[in-house]
Amino acid sequence: RKLFTTPKNLPPGPRRWPIVGNLLQLTHLPHRDMAELCRKYGPLVYLKLGSVDAITTDDPATIREILLQQDEVFASRPRTLAAVHLAYGCSDVALAPLGPGWKRMRRICMENLLTSKRLDSFSAHRASEAQHLVQDVWARAQNGENVNLREVLGGFSMNNVTRMLLGKQYFGCGSAGPSEAMEFMHITHELFRLLGVIYLGDYLPFWRWVDPHGCEEKMRKVEKQVDDFHTKIIEEHRKEREKRKVSGQQHDGDGNMDFVDVLLSLPGEDGKEHMDDVEIKALIQDMIAAATDTSAVTNEWAMTEVIKHPHVLAKIQEELDVVVGPNRLVLESDLVHLNYLRCVVRETFRMHPAGPFLIPHESLQDTKIHGYDIPAKTRIFINTHGLGRNTNIWDNVEEFRPERHWPTDEIVNKIEISHGADFKILPFSAGKRKCPGAPLGVTLVLMALAQLFHCFDWKPPKGMKPHDIDTNEIYGMTMPKAHPLMAIAKPRLASHLYRSK
Numbered sequence: 001r002k003l004f005t006t007p008k009n010l011p012p013g014p015r016r017w018p019i020v021g022n023l024l025q026l027t028h029l030p031h032r033d034m035a036e037l038c039r040k041y042g043p044l045v046y047l048k049l050g051s052v053d054a055i056t057t058d059d060p061a062t063i064r065e066i067l068l069q070q071d072e073v074f075a076s077r078p079r080t081l082a083a084v085h086l087a088y089g090c091s092d093v094a095l096a097p098l099g100p101g102w103k104r105m106r107r108i109c110m111e112n113l114l115t116s117k118r119l120d121s122f123s124a125h126r127a128s129e130a131q132h133l134v135q136d137v138w139a140r141a142q143n144g145e146n147v148n149l150r151e152v153l154g155g156f157s158m159n160n161v162t163r164m165l166l167g168k169q170y171f172g173c174g175s176a177g178p179s180e181a182m183e184f185m186h187i188t189h190e191l192f193r194l195l196g197v198i199y200l201g202d203y204l205p206f207w208r209w210v211d212p213h214g215c216e217e218k219m220r221k222v223e224k225q226v227d228d229f230h231t232k233i234i235e236e237h238r239k240e241r242e243k244r245k246v247s248g249q250q251h252d253g254d255g256n257m258d259f260v261d262v263l264l265s266l267p268g269e270d271g272k273e274h275m276d277d278v279e280i281k282a283l284i285q286d287m288i289a290a291a292t293d294t295s296a297v298t299n300e301w302a303m304t305e306v307i308k309h310p311h312v313l314a315k316i317q318e319e320l321d322v323v324v325g326p327n328r329l330v331l332e333s334d335l336v337h338l339n340y341l342r343c344v345v346r347e348t349f350r351m352h353p354a355g356p357f358l359i360p361h362e363s364l365q366d367t368k369i370h371g372y373d374i375p376a377k378t379r380i381f382i383n384t385h386g387l388g389r390n391t392n393i394w395d396n397v398e399e400f401r402p403e404r405h406w407p408t409d410e411i412v413n414k415i416e417i418s419h420g421a422d423f424k425i426l427p428f429s430a431g432k433r434k435c436p437g438a439p440l441g442v443t444l445v446l447m448a449l450a451q452l453f454h455c456f457d458w459k460p461p462k463g464m465k466p467h468d469i470d471t472n473e474i475y476g477m478t479m480p481k482a483h484p485l486m487a488i489a490k491p492r493l494a495s496h497l498y499r500s501k
């Protein structure tokens with residue numbers, strides 16, 4: 001067939017081996033390998049991963065071309081085995097291919113779950129979780145313990161998300177109970193891990209039949225556990241609704257409804273009275289996966305960099321002392337005024353983006369970028385980690401310097417924490433697939449950081465200097481720090497503020 005087809009003018013890239021293509025050139029940190037390839041071959045690089053065509057880029061103009069100019073072509077998702085097993089056959093939002101199914105599920109999210117009105121209705125929950133975070137760290141600080149920031153920040157994100165989605169708190173005084181919390185944590189961790197794995201069976205069809213590490217078997221096991229968990233949650237909610245109906249009790253408005261309640265009350269497709277359980281489960285599953293890990297990972301990185309740079313901590317606290325003062329805790333309404341902290345978050349996203357490759361996109365048809373041929377079904381690795389360290393657009397890329405985001409030429413109203421018109425950072429992506437939870441994500445990140453820096457001084461554990469703290473990462477769907485961040489917290493406000501309800 002090769003003799004009769006016109007050879008494709010593919011983007012430049014490394015030499016490929018038969019069958020495996022470039023798969024063996026990728027290490028356990030593929031975002032770093034791909035950034036290296038962009039340095040060598042240019043802003044757009046072609047790779048053959050087994051039988052799959054792939055391109056990668058860390059260049060703002062090329063990213064804009066893919067996510068905005070050619071959004072229709074590149075906004076689909078590959079049907080990976082993890083997506084099939086762990087996202088209800090790709091019937092969710094995040095891993096669904098572009099099409100009417102994705103469009104409908106995304107609209108349900110945008111119009112019913114992630115509206116500002118709905119998010120506002122959970123502000124009291126968020127305030128109580130912020131208070132709980134402060135009390136938790138305070139208790140640990142009183143005992144002179146090192147604080148495991150991964151644990152406390154993970155608990156904060158998880159509780160916020162599960163209270164909003166499922167009406168349950170998993171950690172702390174009102175929690176659902178230790179065994180249920182452990183079960184939930186275990187399932188979600190395993191799910192994240194499997195979603196992040198580059199599974200060879202997706203690239204080399206024969207590998208799937210051999211599956212020497214039993215990867216697909218593990219996916220099936222987690223698929224079943226997740227489904228049992230969601231079935232239980234839906235049944236509990238149905239029973240509650242039934243009880244309320246029998247006792248004639250009403251929700252006061254829909255302000256008290258968690259996401260499962262909302263989804264149970266929505267009509268289904270084609271005139272059905274209700275949405276299917278599978279659709280509800282897929283959406284809930286998506287929201288838990290998309291919201292918890294991203295915000296917790298970002299917070300741990302921000303804390304890491306700030307504790308490594310004491311002068312940054314001092315500047316954040318200076319701002320907090322002016323905006324909030326020493327006599328109360330931070331409120332959500334303060335967050336828009338914390339511009340230096342907002343620069344810290346932008347700088348964190350530059351150096352440690354939560355999704356190093358966003359969620360991989362896939363092209364729907366043959367197209368061209370910069371004159372090169374891009375075949376249909378090409379997998380797109382937009383390298384946000386490489387973008388933040390691209391020396392063509394950033395100076396001193398390894399230096400954590402929030403000031404670089406402070407505008408020089410205008411009066412600062414509010415520092416935006418998104419990609420910005422120049423596409424130099426891309427924490428929430430852009431175009432059709434951009435993150436629909438960005439406002440909530442930004443609030444969760446800013447709130448946790450503002451509370452922790454306002455209430456406490458932070459130092460590395462005894463015997464360590466700030467610059468000893470490591471910043472190694474682990475690759476996955478999200479990219480956490482390799483080792484949990486431990487630090488010493490010293491309260492800096494009057495003690496009654498830590499105890500108040």
Ligand code: HEM
Binds near residue numbers: 095290440
């Ligand atoms: C700091 C927090 C967060 C970060 C950094 C983040 C980042 C991202 C990124 C990079 C994507 C992939 C976009 C693409 O593939 O082009 C994404 C997708 C998504 N995010 Fe977020 N996110 C965060 C919080 C949230 C929250 C709180 C929710 C919902 C409650 C959420 C829901 C989603 C969904 C549903 C998608 C899939 C969108 C689609 O495929 O159409 N995210 N997010």
